[in-house]
Amino acid sequence: MSVESLFPRLEPLLPKVQKPIQYVGGELNSTVKDWDEATVRWALMYPDAYEVGLPNQGVQILYEILNELPETLAERTYAVWPDLEALMRSEGVPQFTVDGHRPVRAFDVLGVSFATELGYTNLLTALDLAGIPLEAVDRTDEDPIVLAGGHAAFNPEPIADFLDAAVLGDGEQIAIAISEVLREWKAEGSPGGRDELLLRLASTGGVYVPKFYDVEYHPDGRIKRVVPNRDGVPTRVFKHTVMDLDEWPYPKKPLVPLAETVHERFSVEIFRGCTRGCRFCQAGMITRPVRERSITTIGDMVEAGIRESGFSEVGLLSLSSADHSEIADVTRGLADRYEGSQVGLSLPSTRVDAFNIDLANELSRNGRRSGLTFAPEGGSERMRKVINKMVTEEDLIRTVTTAYSNGWRQVKLYFMCGLPTEEDEDVLGIADLAKKVIKAGRDATGSRDIRCTVSIGGFVPKPHTPFQWAAQCDHETVDRRLRALRDALRSDKEYGRAIGYRYHDGKPSIVEGLLSRGDRRVGRVIRAVWEDGGRFDGWSEHFSFERWMAAADRALADEPVDVDWYTTRERDEHEVLPWDHLDAGLDREWLWQDWQDALGDVEVEDCRWTPCYDCGVCPTMGTEIQIGPTGRKLLPLTVI
């Protein structure tokens, strides 16, 4: 049965909403495949506004890979703003995809990519607008499988009741595998309905189906155990790791939106994974091991991406881009290729390292030298040892001195507040550091025209990191320290005016903490917030701390737990954590030891250049570090 486009019903609503172009689709390189010729149909959602969701690499990669499969089609859907949501409700227009404007409920799978937990309320809006029951247990064979992925899916427990399934890790191969399971099951006449399908997915061990696991609690609220409730369902679900990124050179044809989006560039992942071992960093822990894309594949992808998109900026993405084994040859080769053209190159996420100034100099050959960003994260030497961010004050001063003497005018420094064991002095240390940075800049250049911006936000302990056991700092303390730092910066007559200060207050971090380390009981809080009007929680103008706290009081009234229990409480070694049955490959004993090392200011090296310290990922997952150098170089492009 074919599915009609909703566009004729949507179109009359568009003149009444802000930025209507975000809802019409038609982006360059987008695809609308024939509905009836496909047997497996995916709706891919990024649960935030189009301007944030469209550039998301994960969605673009899966969209392209799935549409390359002959019997599969994939379309995209994003969170609609409240103005359109109200009109859709009054006119009865359901959640739609922007490609074919087909109703989301008509698809086989609704795949939702959660980069952050703050998209959870937007999932509920989309389900409700789609006409899909919010709770998985209420869904029928007429509803799609609601499947979560992305970093937040490494603890999907707070949204477990709303999900049919979740996958951990790299999506490329598992998306294809799920398509294949679906295709076979449909070819057999969909035996056993959605339960059978979910059972087939779960029995692979690579797809987590929450309803096949029961959670039991101790009387004091801690989890007693999580156990499968059916035969054939494994006790642990493992993450997926794509080996050999050169085999997966996506996106090949980047989506080019008409609407303005947050990243107006073509991005190439130059490697995945990071083993620097920063203890606060969930991404670094769950994406191990490091897998580099080769210099030649990077060059080919940049060339094709620019040709296919017309973008004028290329971003070389990774968790710590300057750590690519051939980064100097990559940047020099690309800078040579695009010298004199209008193509700009950028290298986000670089470490505090003077070598990186050389890279930045190469990349800015074509353009201006405005600002460089570094992330020491902790304000004192001791703090940086706790978080294993191995940067000394000397490193930082040397780096910024090089930057300023090479003509850079502004340096941005990123920090976190509320880290484990943090005292007031650790945060006030940031003010001293910033002053030394300005002094170094003035000494190096003889000019007073240099600036430094301090940017700081609240730390949130994340699952699958050594800080998963840590007490999150309460928001009152975070805010007090942030104010003290502001006063220390502003009160300085000699340097204060050269230092900018940006901060995020502590309250949103508490909600993020609740959602990050929550268990299934937190689902009730999410639902209550959503029913109270909660939407777009990542946007300060829509976020309401009071709404979250009021909903939590109500939803958890009959439980021995509350928001503080989930956030500011330290866990002990043997407490069962809500995500313990989800396997990122990290050895739990190693994580605990690393947490103890953090408390003892003991640092750990990067396993790319020192012997393995047994974090557990490679042997558990059957993976290995894949790094160069390949010894190859980028050749000049032939000009026609």
Place this chain on the structure above:
Amino acid sequence: MQRLRVRYAKRGRLRFTSHRDISRAVERAVRRAGIPVAYSAGFSPHPKISYAGAAPTGVASEAEYLEIGVNRPCDPRRVHDDLDASLPPGLDVLDVVEARDGNLADRLEGSMWELRLPGADPGEAERAVKEFLAAGRVEVERLTKKGMRRFDARQAVRSLAVVEGPGITAGQETVQPCVILRMVVRHETPAVRPDDVLMGLRLVAGFAPPSPAAVTRLAQGPLDATGEPADPFAFDRAGGDR
């Protein structure tokens, strides 16, 4: 530096693009098409592409204009084809000429607009148009960036009529039977938009269509004795055989 003048259409779903959306799309299309666009000098170089009198977001158009400065001489026919192929469907190149002297924007003295009003009553529309045209001044209000402004919507209107037949739909979805208004409006400051004329019709005769108008700009150009916009490229074309 050679300058190329481009007439293009904004059709169907792409009428929801804003002016900024279009300028990004054009810059990218120019790069993909390999058109040797010139860049401004200085700290942050910008491509030399200028736009004249862009239609508002949500309004379709058969007559939008832009001008591209290029580094080396280009065949306008080739630019026509290459740029059209690189722009998304719905932003369609209609005409490209090499510029002679003069400022293109100065030649765009007025626009012809078509408004399709689904579900409106033709008799009421006729009456309202007659009263509007008979009035010497019709004061309307519009919320601008500087707050609520009051201005006259009548003087700028050169002609206004209810027309027969389906009119040009510019790729919009077919809708129920509707009243079609066609008008020629002189470009002035503050600009009088089709919406302002609609508000004028409501103020003078209580004409209130049940749903929003689908608006299309049909032409822009110098206003000649006939009262209709003439081809603004006529002067450029008269320049030679290039």
